[in-house]
Amino acid sequence: MNADLHQLAAQSTPTAAMIKTLGLVSAICGLIIVGAYQLTFDAVADNKRIATERAVFKVLPAAKSIAEFVALPAGGMEKIGTGETPAGAVKFFAAYDGDGKLAGIAAEGGAKGYADTVRIMFGYQPECQCVVGIGVVSMRETPGIGDKILTDKDFLANFTELDAKLNAELKALANEVKTVKHGSKTNPWQIDAISGATITSRAVGKAINDSAQVLLPKIVPALEQLKAKS
Amino acid sequence: MSASIEIRSAPHVASPRTVEKIMRHVVWSLLPICAFFVAQYGISALASIAVITGACLLTERVFVRTGTQAGSLNDYSAVITGLLLALTLPPGFPLWMGAVAGFVAIALGKALFGGIGFNVFNPALVGRAFVQAAFPTAIATYTPSFVAGRFSEFIPSSLAWPFMLPPDTATWLQSKHLDALAGATPLAKWKFDGVMAGAGELLTSLSGNMAVGPSPLLILLCGIYLAARRYMDWRIPAAILGSAGLTAWILFGLDPVRYPNPFFMLFSGGLILGAVYMATDMATSPVTPKGMWVYGALIGLLTVVIRYYSGLPEGVMYAILIANAASPLIERITQPTPFGKSAMAGMGRRRKGATYPLNPGYISREDASAVTPKKRFLPNKPHKAADKPVKKP
Amino acid sequence: MNVTTTRGWDEFMEGIWKQNPTFVMILGMCPTLAVTVSAVNALSMGISTALVLIASCGLVSMMRNVTPKEVRIAVYIVIIATFVTAVDYAIQAISLALYDALGAFIQLIVVNCIILGRAEAHAAKNPPIPAMVNAAGMGAGFTIGLLSLGVVREILGAGTLFGVSLFGASFQPWVIMVLPPGGFFVLGSWLLFFAWLERRKQRKLAETAENV
Structure with a gap:
């Protein structure tokens, strides 16, 4: 039983590597989201304004x-x-x-x-x-x-x-x-x-x-x- | 009857009552109702009955031919489905929509489950539920009965081109000097406009131009004939009408202004037709006597609740469909105690396994020369192997 | 070279026919039933899912050598959620009406099991290019599945196709087709059709085997 646990511990990845990977993924994903947000910001705001205006102009x-x-x-x-x-x-x-x-x-x-x-x-x-x-x-x-x-x-x-x-x-x-x-x-x-x-x-x-x-x-x-x- | 030699296992009960014979009697008993329906609404009703029944028979033929469903064409069950479906639809229902309803009723309501005897829901109501959801406007467009010239001209909406909108019946009604309100059913008039119809008009519609369905009085008479000949169990209609009447009566007693009287509840709309012909469908209702009472009471209660508290004026269809779905459960919890086992002795060791008690009032499936599919009842116990400790490698 | 292109093509076709997510694997039923009331909705939903699928499979595959197995699901979900957010912004920028029509189902692409399944079963074990080709095939298969529902439901439910009227003004719409039950009916009919095709194919195979 004890031997099994030791074996498992030996196989598993060190915590540092996990944190490194997660950090890397988060950084990449953060960049992608911010990029997408910046790229689409003006168009989305425009669309929302046009939609509201259209609704008001209709009535x-x-x-x-x-x-x-x-x-x-x-x-x-x-x-x-x-x-x-x-x-x-x-x-x-x-x-x-x-x-x-x-x-x-x-x-x-x-x-x-x-x-x-x-x-x-x-x-x-x-x-x-x-x-x-x-x-x-x-x-x-x-x-x-x-x-x-x-x-x-x-x-x-x-x-x-x-x-x-x-x-x-x-x-x-x-x-x-x-x-x-x-x-x-x-x-x-x-x-x-x-x-x-x-x-x-x-x-x-x-x-x-x-x-x-x-x-x-x-x-x-x-x-x-x-x-x-x- | 076929003259072929049949080899089957016991019990060898020779019953003169076959599925075919019962179905034939049901069709006969439906004929006067259909005849009066045609007298009320003229050739449109006749065309509607013919087209819908034809669609049902054609669909049945396709599925029987391809071997995907049990039974045969001459057991009349598709005729019953077609006739009932036609009677629940407005007489001026566009014929192409009627054909769609007939097709869906048999294909979806019956063939997909394996044919006669295996359907979970009443096929006619499945077809009606489909067209109710697909064409809600057309199905709510009734026309008054006993309109002058009904035998020489069609109601204009009947003859709509396939996939096209039916023409508006309001202008046609105006040309007949009837106001547009005459096109609403008594239930819709009560629900949306607060107008109550009189008792005599509801029962026969003989006195005036009422947009009622088939005559409830005639349906009751035909139902009594069927029950007297033991082709139908009287308990189900009795339970439905009793529970619907009781619920309506209690509500009427609480607030007579808001709720209509129980008589109006019972005889308006399709409650009588549903109680006598739809809910009593053998394949979809419980076989235990106690279960029949529970089943009928459920339908009656649901009908009144849907009519009063939902957005729809009529609730019989959904009430019966819900009760159809519940009937295996009802059957399970109302198993009769076998002779020799009192309730006390049965405590703690409930009978298991048997689902269909031998009920002499009903014919068994084998007599229908129907092909029974293999049923596997899996033991409701955890698998033995799972209990064993997992071997260590 | 030639061999690899054929393999790539096979990989692509796998998702469209043999392992079609909608009709064979019956995956992603939530958007399939909910947003296919019109062909346009179905097509845009399919394309959005396909884009998320391709991009996230590509990134998962690129990171497959540095992803420890203990945190792989977390990594996949973060990656998928990122691309879903990006697609969400993109659709808002393109058309608000479309965004309203698709509703919550764009965000729900995150939990679409087709994507997580592809990431886990394929992208995590293959280099980026084959992973993306496979994802593109799956995405195309899903789009075809959605579109085949959307086309039927729009034609029967509104008498139009991609907003173009087919039958003229007096068409009687089948209201049930744009309601939730219509989705189930149409999906069931398509499954019936494909089961029938499969059965016929097997019967033919059996007949030829007998003749030989």
């Missing part, structure tokens, strides 16, 4: 440039990049048209759909106090049924001027944005569901409502701050 067609803000939990907002993002802050985008005037605000929202959370981006216009467009950020709804929210013309027509006025105290929406059964939309704050895709349609309504309830009371009182493009 706010008048927009030409965007700035990223956070709404602070205590009220008010600040531009991203100035220090740490505080906890509980909600991100949104201010979009400006060609003349540098505020074209609208885009924000994300999410709600549980049929298969998974449906994440959407919606555009809000301060002049009419309404939602003027939606786009899907991510979803896993059944193709052919749930993903009709991207293509169904009647459904998308809900979001040309969806009412999202605040109440008198500016603390919450005057009327909750709500998805109603297909063919029974009567008020401008209601969304006419797609027949056959009611659950996904409801998720869109809930996502807009939840996000707007949190965000708009903070943004609307401080709109002046956004209007100047900095």
Whole structure:
């Protein structure tokens, strides 16, 4: 037994050799990763910016440039990049048209759909106090049924001027944005569901409502701050 | 019957009841249901039944010919699969999709497992589950029954070109002066719009343009005939309807506003058809009497739970498929105690090995002149050699 | 010279046909079933895996003489993870949409057993050039496997091939094909097809043997 152990010890590699090899491998791999990161950094950043811009421009067609803000939990907002993002802050985008005037605000929202959370981006216009467009950020709804929210013309027509006025105290929406059964939309704050895709349609309504309830009371009182493009 | 000499081992029980005979009776009992289905929906339903059954028979023929599956064409089992599949699909289901469903039902649901008697899941439901997942829009598009001119023209979606989208039935319904809601099944109407259908309409659909499936009343009558002739075990449908009704009744008692009444639960959708014809498929349901009750109760409970709490309006199909998968387990835990061994005496030394008790109500596989594949039951013990100490070199 | 090229070719073809990772060894099923909803996804996943496979097998083979056997798995994993990270950045730089479509499965190339298996079974025992040729064959075989699933699933599930519509606007998509069960059905059908081919080949061989 003892002899076996000695034999094993004699066969095994000295620790120094193992450390040397691991060190060598780590050095080579570190170099490769840093190289890859440096090479692709600009392209990745560009891609991400283009993707965000495209999503915002889709919901706010008048927009030409965007700035990223956070709404602070205590009220008010600040531009991203100035220090740490505080906890509980909600991100949104201010979009400006060609003349540098505020074209609208885009924000994300999410709600549980049929298969998974449906994440959407919606555009809000301060002049009419309404939602003027939606786009899907991510979803896993059944193709052919749930993903009709991207293509169904009647459904998308809900979001040309969806009412999202605040109440008198500016603390919450005057009327909750709500998805109603297909063919029974009567008020401008209601969304006419797609027949056959009611659950996904409801998720869109809930996502807009939840996000707007949190965000708009903070943004609307401080709109002046956004209007100047900095 | 064939006149060839058969040589086989004991028991030499001469039973007049063969698989072929049972299947033939089931087909006969299905014919009135199919006839009423055709009366409800016209030539589209007739074409649908013919095409789907044809697809099933053709697929069966291919697999029997190539020798990859047991059984023969004239045991009628593929006819039953085809008829049941057609009855569970909307009457205006595009015919090419029906053919796909028939092919999948036999190929995937039956032939891959080895043919008649070896399938784990009900073949008709396997076919339906496939097209439900593949064509969710088409399978939810029902048309109302007793539409004027149903014997002279097809429902437009029936005649869609293969691989092409079926035309929208809503415009066709408008030309018949029916609103688009008439195309929803009672269950879908209840689930998505909160509209309840009346009892009489559910049972026969004679009174109006309802988008119901085959008539539950007729299915029950045919089921009673089958059970009375002992071609089907009455326990399974009784257990399913009992447990579904009980669950629905308890929920209805808790909150009558939110949940529909038990009568609506039992007679809407495909529950009766599923309970009488699908769940009782001999190959996929337990053979022990106690097991049948457990199996049926499981289906009834699952159906109600899926209907109430999932995104789908109908849950019978998945309930039966899940219970099919569970039936070997149910069989195992509901083995009857052999005569002479009381529960006390059996304590501590449970019987092992036997899985199929001799049940006179059922014919054995040998009578079907089916080829039984060799089964190897591996002993569930660790290998002896592993216990031995490893020899030192 | 001629002999070595033939051997290299055989080595390459080994991974494509005789030891095809998808259809013969049934390895790497996770990405095979998950990302093959379209031909483009399948192709890019296959190429990414192949690149990681070739590069890591090359490096493993170069280091085979200085790698003590006690730490070899750690070394392999570090090397594989490095190249996966590099490929991950590269895909982000090429297209974010593709990156989102492939999701976590790019990072999961690290634990793809084809790569670790090749490193352990082949690259660690052979000089760099044959190791890389063998890895390229395996990578190509895997890509072909993914592509054959992706093509079927995209044609039936969306009526398109590489995004080009094949049947016109009124095509009825088979939704099941782009859902997870579709992956299993298509993979099963391909396996059935290859088993049938193999069986036919053996029957023919048996017949010729009898005739002789």
